[in-house]
Amino acid sequence: MEPSKREERRKIFRQELFTLREEGYLSEAIVETVAKAHHQYHLDLLEHERIPIQTKKTEPVKKTEPKPQKAKKVLTAEEIRERNITWSLNIGVIFLLIGGLFVATSNWESMTSVMKSGSIAVVALMFFGIAMLAKKVLKIEKTAFAFIVLGSLFLPIFILSLGWFGLLGGYLSINGEGRYLLGMLGSIVPVIVYLHFAKNLGSRLFVWFSYVSVSAGAAFLLAGLKLNVDFFYFGMMLFNAVVIFIYHQLKGKETYKLFTKEFVPFIQVNLVLCTLFMLFLYDNEVLYSFNLLLTAVVYLSMMYVSGRKEYHFIFSVMIVYGAYQLIENSFLDYFGEIVYALIGFAFVFIPKALDNKFSLDRVFQYTSAIISGFAFIYISLEGILLRSGSPSLVLMLAYFIIAANFIYLAYSSGKKLFPYLSSAFMASGLYEAIYLVLWKIEGIDILLSIFCSGFLLFTLIGVVRVKWLSIIHTSSKDVGLAVMTASLMAAILFNQWWELGVMLLLTVMVTYLILKKEASVIFKEMALWTLPVSLGFSLVSFGQELNIRNEYYSVEFGNAVNFAAGAILVVLSAVLWKKWSEKKLIKTSLFSSASLYAIAIAHALFGPVNQLWVQPIIIAIGVALYFYLYKKIGTEWAPFLVSINTMLVYFSVIHSVSLKFEFGQLTSSLMATTSAVFLLGIAYLTRKIDSVLSAAFVWTGHILYPIALASTLVLYHTEALYSFAISLIVYGLSANLAKKEWNIKIFLYGAFTSLFLLISTGMDKWLDSVVGLYEFPITAALILLFSLLVNDEYKKRTANYLIPFAIFGIGCLLWTYPFTWQPYIVIIAYTLVTLLYLHKTKWDVLGIIPLFFLFAATAQFSYLGDLTPVQNLLLSGEVGILMSAIGHKVYEKLITKGTNLITFNIDGYTIISFLYFWLMYFFMDESLWSHALPGILFAGNFFLQRKRVPANFSVFMGIIGLAYLLQPYYAIIGLLxxxxxxxxxxxxxxxxxxxxxxxxxxxxxxxxxxxxxxxxxxxxxxxxxxxxxxxxxxxxxxxxxxxxxxxxxxxxxxxxxxxxxxxxxxxxxxxxxxxxxxxxxxMPWWAYLLIAGLILITVASFNEWHKQKLLKGETTFITVLKEMTIDRIKRWD
Incomplete structure (x- = not known):
């Protein structure tokens, strides 16, 4: 700061200071002191400006070094010693205890009373002795303390054992008149030892041992005086007052600091101990309950005075337990449910009684909720078990009180769970109220009452707006719906049908209220479907009740009429929704009616119903109903319902006619297949009127047709010939009319399959003497002829069917029995034609399958034919050599890779040739060459493949062939x-x-x-x-x-x-x-010891000699020899 400005500020300050003195605001002494201080301050500033400002040294930035890893702690020798001794001591103690337990359990009954008590005393002395040894000699403090505690705990056990075994006389025994005096001795005598250890060891544990022992001694002393329970309690309180007085006298002294420091926690625990002593020594429930309540109040007062919030846990437990004892053992038991509910409610107001001093509102709210929840469970179980489920006004009021409690908690805490609990308890109260009104009316079931409670909860609280119940508005709707849903499920489970019908009608009202009052989109969507379904099923439920009550109705009409009536009711309701402009309900009603009528049709088909006229009428009405739905809804699947029901009408009418008239075998065989022809005819006639409906009939007809043909084949077999003749024409016309490629293929392949089955059934009917499945080659020949006469597109389509059909046919021919030359030659010719066709169509990769079937035919012919084993062996070998030669001729490589199935080739001839060589093993005789020839051919065939596989695999063909030569080698030496x-x-x-x-x-x-x-x-x-x-x-x-x-x-x-x-x-x-x-x-055993000793000595001596040589810098001959040997061996392969 500049000197002129500083001087000017000094003058202003002094002028103002003196003005304050003249005006009388400051005394002369104060002005003089302040003036001197300000002058000194001014001089210090001038002196500070004369000192040159030193530049602050820039401290180097400290680099943060990574913390070194903690090294593993290395125990010192002393620590290791202590650890070992500790472990030894612990293990010894464990052994001693185990041995002692064994002696005790095996010899306890044989001991005298003196020996039994003496053994306990010996155990205590032993623990003290071990503690002395550990502390004085071994210097292990922790172990010593552990054994001191064990020994100290045995002291009261020893004193009580004297009374238990009657060693102190009958008076001081457990069952004697002086048993309380014995208890006092067992508590007071060990106090001397506990005080000694507490002082010498500075242990808080022994301080607590001392306090608890003194308190127990006082309790036994008062009990020994045979006082009444009130005087006993007074004596214990007087004891507490005395010890508190002693505490106030000693708390300032350093000598007793260890004891006074633990007194405050103990005196609080001692209140619980006093209650426990009273419970143990006296048996008066009412006084005990007042005692508990009084103790709870004491803890509440202590919480208020000391500020210890955790006391509220003890207070809550004691107040609940005390109230339970009081209610269950007094006149309050008559209306105990209300008292239990009020107790839970009262906890909410305890923080207000404490002026909200401890911010315990939330804690007591949770406590109130928990107590009320347990009260609900208790009074509900009591109502069920003791009152046998009879209604109770007291129970109803208790439920409403608990509900009111949770409503208050919902407002106070804002937790989302409380509104739902409130609604649940409100529903319980409503149920009890309904049950009070209806319980004497016969026929009213409990489930209907429960449903009505959910219904009232939903409508009166969930829908009707009451201001003070607004917080449980949503939860009441949710809980009400849950209760109603559970009741519905239970009614279904227990077959209570008319009650279910009433519930479903009430559900219709509920769902309509949801549609009008509810804001949730999800609930509205669910209600849109639930309403029509409930309406329909309500009528079904009433019908089911009629089924049970009227046997004629059940047999003649049954559930088919019930569901049909329900579906029609739902359709009629759509008219009402149309008047009320409920477009969404119209749609869901129509869909629901479709589902209900589908169930009705299922019952008409499979359930008990009059099949002569009720079944056809129901299904026919279904056609009209679904056609109406199709026109109103216009969905893609609706026409299929029409077509399917039309099919069912056809079968139902045929069945009804068959009940009056008998059909012949041929007519019966045509019934199933003509149903599909009937549907396809309808489709053809309606193709220009309604293309969508026509398409549905086409789909239904063509899905039904193969099923009908299959069932006709199974049931009528040869009579199915005419059905397959018709199907050949139908599939042919369908293929001609179809536009899409996949449709053409399906119908074309259907025609081919019909041709095969036509030939098969025809042969079975007129050529039943022919043995063998020759319809496969005949059908394959006709299909091949067809492929030669059609255009290229049809040639490709035909190939996709003919190839797998021909291969499958070869496999089927293998099942011919007896398998003679005739089927074998047919298979050979069939296979050759198939292979040629595969080669022509570039499907060579599939050639391995017919080649395998040809091998199987050869094997079968060899076993079932009349050739000798040698002839069979030579036949297999010759065919195998022929196959290998053909493979070499046709294919250059064993496997030719390609981008698709046509360009990918595999030499199936060579692969199958190995199977022929393998077949030779089954026809060997006594001659050596028959045993060697198969293996030699195997090995030779492997050698021939060396140039037909990739170069990197070529050598492996030779290795495999060479390895396989071992087989004929072992076959020959096995015979030599x-x-x-x-x-x-x-x-x-x-x-x-x-x-x-x-x-x-x-x-x-x-x-x-x-x-x-x-x-x-x-x-x-x-x-x-x-x-x-x-x-x-x-x-x-x-x-x-x-x-x-x-x-x-x-x-x-x-x-x-x-x-x-x-x-x-x-x-x-x-x-x-x-x-x-x-x-x-x-050799004797000692010789082995000598040898082992010599070896060990020799090895040790050599190592020492070798070590000394190395230390002198000399090289031994053995070292040179070892290195030369190792170096040379390392160069070996």
Missing amino acids: DIPLLWAREVQVLPFIVLVIFIRRLLKGRYSQITKTIQWAVLIIVSLLLIQDGLASNTIYDAIILGSLSLLSMLAGMYLQIKAYFFTGAGVLLLNVFLQTRPYWGN
Whole structure:
């Protein structure tokens, strides 16, 4: 600041200060003090300006280093010692306790009373002794404290055991006159020990032990004086006053700080203890209830005085329990339900009585809700169990009080649950009121009363607007609907039909009120459908009641008429809705009537009804009804209802006629199929009048037609010939009239199928002597002829049917029995024509299927024919060779990939040739060549595929062929008489040869895999040879095994292959070990110890010697030899 401005401000301040003195506002002394202070302040400012301003050093930004990870705590030797000792001690204690329990349970009955109490004393002393040991000697504080607590708890048990076993005389026994004195001794005597430990250990736990023991001692002392319950309670309160007085005298002294600090929590707990002592020592429910209520008031007062909000929990529990004891054991029991309800309601007003000092409104609201909820459950169960469900005015008032309570809570708390609970309790009250009025009227069921309570709740509270009930307006509608829905379901479950009808009529009123009064879109949408459905089903319910009461009506008309009447009622109601301009209700009513009438038709078809005239009339009315719906609604599915019902009318009329007149076999066979022709005829006649209706008849007719044809075939078989002749014409005309491609294909394929079934049934009727399914090749030939006469489009369509049909036909011909030359030649010709057709249509990939069927035919002919086994073997082999040759000729590759099914090819001939070679195995005889030939052909066929597969798979064909040569090898040696000495070697050594050739063929590829396989083969072969040698246990086996292992070692060294060298070395050593078993197997046990000791000493000595050499910088011969050997072996394969 500039000096001139500072000086000017100083002068102004001094001028104002002196003006205040002259005007008498400040005394002379104050002005002088302030003037001196201001002058000093001015001098300090001048001095501060003379000091140069030092530039603040910029502190470097501290980089936040990541926190180092916490290292695992390393225990010190002392900690480890303490841990080990603790664990040992704990385990010892556990063992001791387990042993003690065992002794106690096994020998307790045999002990005397002195021994029993003495054992308890010994256990207590033992715990104290262990605690002394742990604290003084082992210095483990926690363990010592734990055992002190255990020992201290055994002291009162020991004193009580003296009385239990009568060791203090009859007076001081559990059942004696001085039992309360015994209780006082058991409480007071341990106090000396508890005070000692509390002081020495500074333990709060022992302070509490002391307080509780003193309180219990006082209670037993007062009980021993045989006072009345009121004097006992007075004595306990006097005891509390005395200890409070002592507390006030000692609370300022440091010596007793440990005890005074815990006194305030204890004295609060002691109130509960006093009540528990009274409950334990006296048995007077009414006084006990007043005691509980008084204690609850004390806790409420303590909450008010101390400000401890948590006391409200104890207060709530005691007030409820006290009220329960008082009500159940006094005159209040006569109207206890109302009192219980009022108690829950009263909790809401407790915060107001406390002037809202603790902001406990929300807590007491929840408490009120919980208590009222339990009160509702209790009084409801009491009403059911004690009053046998009789209505009660008291119970009704209690329900309304609880409802009022929850309404108040709903207003006070704003919780969404309370309005719904209020509505539920209101519904209970309404039910009780309705039941009071109606319970003496016979025939009125409880479910109807429940429904009416929901109905009244919905209408009187949910719909009618009452200002003070506005908060439960929505919830009353929801709860009312839920109650009505549950009643409806229960009425259905318990078959209460006329009550259900009344409920449904009331539901109609409810749903109409929803449509007019409700704002929710979802409820309105539900009501639009519920109203017509309820109206229809109400009439159905009344009809069901009539079914039960009138047997004639049930048999002749039944539910069919009930549902039909309900549907017609709903349709008629649509007229009323039209007058009232309810467009949406008109639509839903029509849809609902359609559904109801569908049920009526189902009952007419399958239920008890007069089938002569009631059934046809109901279904005929259904046609008119659905046609009316179709004209009014105009939906796409409505015409189908008309067409389906027309079909049902046809069958119903036919059935009615059949009841009076008998039809012949041919006429009966035509009935089902002509129904579809009838529908298709209607469709053809109406195609220009109503195309939508005509399309529905077309769909229905064509869906029905195959079903009708199938049923006719099953039921009438050969008589179905005429039906299939008609269907051939119908499908042909349909294919000609169809416009869409998929329609043309379906009808064309239907015509082909009809042709097949026509030929099949015709052959069964006129050529029943022919054995075999020759209708397949005949039909295939006719379809093939058809494909030659039609245009290209029809050729493609025909191929899609002919190919699978022809293949399926070949498979069916396999079932011909007996399977002689005739069916076999037919199958061969059929297969050849099919293969040629597949090749012409570029569907070669499917050729493998007829080729497989031809193989199956060959196998079947071989087994069932009259050829010899050798002839069958040669036949299979020749056909297999022929198949392989054809495959090589026709296809260059085994598999030719393509972008689609036509360009993708697979050589099915070669694949099937393997099956023919496999078939040869079933016709082998005693000659060696018959056993070897199939395997050789298999292997040769694999070798021939090397150039027909991708280059990377070519080598595997050779490997598979080579591996398969093992089969004829083992087949031949199985027939030869090989000496037992060489049997195992002949069996297993070829695998080694196979592995060698595989590695040669692969030429270094997949070396890791082949090495692993080589190791596995060598080890398995070695183990098998060793097992054979052990089984025979001859010197010759040992020589052969040793020679083979030595040969393996030499081969491994020469070829530098680890597998052969190490396997040979291992087998050689093991052979020597096993052959010398008679010598070392008879050594005494101490010899094994000597050998083991020598080995251990040798290994240890060598390691030490080697270590010393390395420390001196010298290299040992063994080290040089080891390194040279390892380095050379590493270069081996």
